[in-house]
Amino acid sequence: MASSSEPKPSAAHGPTDVAAYTRSLDCVHCGLCLPTCPTYQVLGVEADSPRGRIYLMRALAEGRVQDPQAIRPFLDRCLDCRACETACPSGVRYGEILETTRAELERQRPAPAVASRLARFLLRHVVARQGRVRFAFTLLRAAEVLGLKWLAGKLRLIPKHALAIAPPVPNRRERAPLPTGLHTPPAGTARRGIKVALFTGCIMEPMFGRVNRATLRLLLANGFDVEVPAAQRCCGALLVHAGLPEPARELARANLTAFADAEFVINNSAGCGCAMKEYGHLLGTADGKAFAAKCRDISEFLAAQGLSAPPAPRPLRAAYDDPCHLCHGQGVRSQPRQLLAQVPELQLVQHDKPEDCCGSAGIYNLLQPEVAEPIGQRKAAALVASGARAVVTGNPGCMMQIQSHLRRAGSDIAVMHPVELLLPAE
Ligand code: SF4
Numbered sequence: 002m003a004s005s006s007e008p009k010p011s012a013a014h015g016p017t018d019v020a021a022y023t024r025s026l027d028c029v030h031c032g033l034c035l036p037t038c039p040t041y042q043v044l045g046v047e048a049d050s051p052r053g054r055i056y057l058m059r060a061l062a063e064g065r066v067q068d069p070q071a072i073r074p075f076l077d078r079c080l081d082c083r084a085c086e087t088a089c090p091s092g093v094r095y096g097e098i099l100e101t102t103r104a105e106l107e108r109q110r111p112a113p114a115v116a117s118r119l120a121r122f123l124l125r126h127v128v129a130r131q132g133r134v135r136f137a138f139t140l141l142r143a144a145e146v147l148g149l150k151w152l153a154g155k156l157r158l159i160p161k162h163a164l165a166i167a168p169p170v171p172n173r174r175e176r177a178p179l180p181t182g183l184h185t186p187p188a189g190t191a192r193r194g195i196k197v198a199l200f201t202g203c204i205m206e207p208m209f210g211r212v213n214r215a216t217l218r219l220l221l222a223n224g225f226d227v228e229v230p231a232a233q234r235c236c237g238a239l240l241v242h243a244g245l246p247e248p249a250r251e252l253a254r255a256n257l258t259a260f261a262d263a264e265f266v267i268n269n270s271a272g273c274g275c276a277m278k279e280y281g282h283l284l285g286t287a288d289g290k291a292f293a294a295k296c297r298d299i300s301e302f303l304a305a306q307g308l309s310a311p312p313a314p315r316p317l318r319a320a321y322d323d324p325c326h327l328c329h330g331q332g333v334r335s336q337p338r339q340l341l342a343q344v345p346e347l348q349l350v351q352h353d354k355p356e357d358c359c360g361s362a363g364i365y366n367l368l369q370p371e372v373a374e375p376i377g378q379r380k381a382a383a384l385v386a387s388g389a390r391a392v393v394t395g396n397p398g399c400m401m402q403i404q405s406h407l408r409r410a411g412s413d414i415a416v417m418h419p420v421e422l423l424l425p426a427e
Pocket residue numbers: 037038039040041049050051054078079080081082083084085086095
């Protein structure tokens with residue numbers, strides 16, 4: 002804790018969130034987080050490590066940085082994967098310090114470059130609006146079918162790494178949103194008397210519609226009533242990570258209303274689930290905290306409730322890979338493994354460092370390819386070495402990043418979401 006004799010945040014230069022500043026003082030510079038930090042592993046630079054970044058953010062908060070924008074590249078290169086939080090014996094809440102500082106730097110930013118303005122426009126006015134995301138994916142699919150994506154690659158209008166990351170957009174049937182409203186278990190299913198609300202996500206829906214359909218079917222088969230609220234909005238995670246908390250708060254408030262009647266809010270995207278569990282911090286209100294307390298990852302929820310519909314046999318060798326925002330962000334590690342262990346004939350194999358980041362981190366792999374690429378390559382190599390025929394992970398960004406790097410490594414290992422392996426026989 003900061004005392005009157007300790008340094009204080011500068012009102013002129015530092016973050017206005019004194020709590021986040023105070024948390025930076027918890028860092029005792031021990032360096033135990035360094036070996037777990039993916040950017041430090043790749044770059045080997047202190048300022049690109051958690052300890053170095055905390056030092057810079059603290060200096061900024063105390064008004065000791067002459068040009069605040071000079072520290073931006075070091076913070077931009079952070080994946081916000083939170084591996085450092087897991088490693089830290091002092092309980093430093095790095096994510097909160099980072100997000101507060103990013104928001105402060107964004108507020109002070111002089112005149113953003115055109116590319117940055119475009120990225121912020123897309124985040125605020127497209128990514129954060131599900132209807133526009135759906136339309137954008139319709140356009141992308143049309144561009145692929147017409148060969149325009151190939152042409153744009155040939156003409157170098159789209160960077161090579163961006164083309165490599167993005168898998169083909171699924172067809173319209175695959176991208177169809179889940180029907181909104183109340184879904185009830187099929188006739189003959191023993192009902193649990195619990196109604197849950199399902200968050201469908203901006204990327205999970207158009208890119209992995211099969212996962213949303215499997216999640217709904219799994220919950221119904223296990224006797225839960227499921228509401229898919231029509232008024233739900235984007236979780237706001239990408240906006241928070243970009244230092245734009247105010248538009249993220251608008252989305253959070255809309256979700257509080259959309260999910261007001263839910264006993265549990267179920268999420269199958271680790272990044273979205275983590276962001277929604279942090280609405281208490283984002284909004285700083287009691288109803289934000291109450292909403293966060295209702296949020297559950299699908300694996301967390303089903304492990305606690307127990308499966309009543311036995312999963313169908315899956316004769317497969319599979320490796321489970323922890324999404325950062327599930328293991329480090331939400332502390333959910335054992336539950337997916339515990340559920341997968343109940344799948345008959347599924348052989349779970351270990352691979353090297355399953356909690357290491359894959360390099361996806363929202364749109365990080367698009368913005369920071371020189372760091373994201375080696376991180377992704379390392380993940381793919383570990384999975385190939387494990388001998389698994391499938392990798393199982395619960396976040397759409399991780400699924401795309403891992404799939405892209407496996408394919409580039411010449412591997413045909415399948416990439417699946419845990420819910421797909423937990424379905425009972427039809
Ligand atoms: S959040 Fe991840 S990338 Fe950022 S400092 Fe911590 S460990 Fe490193």
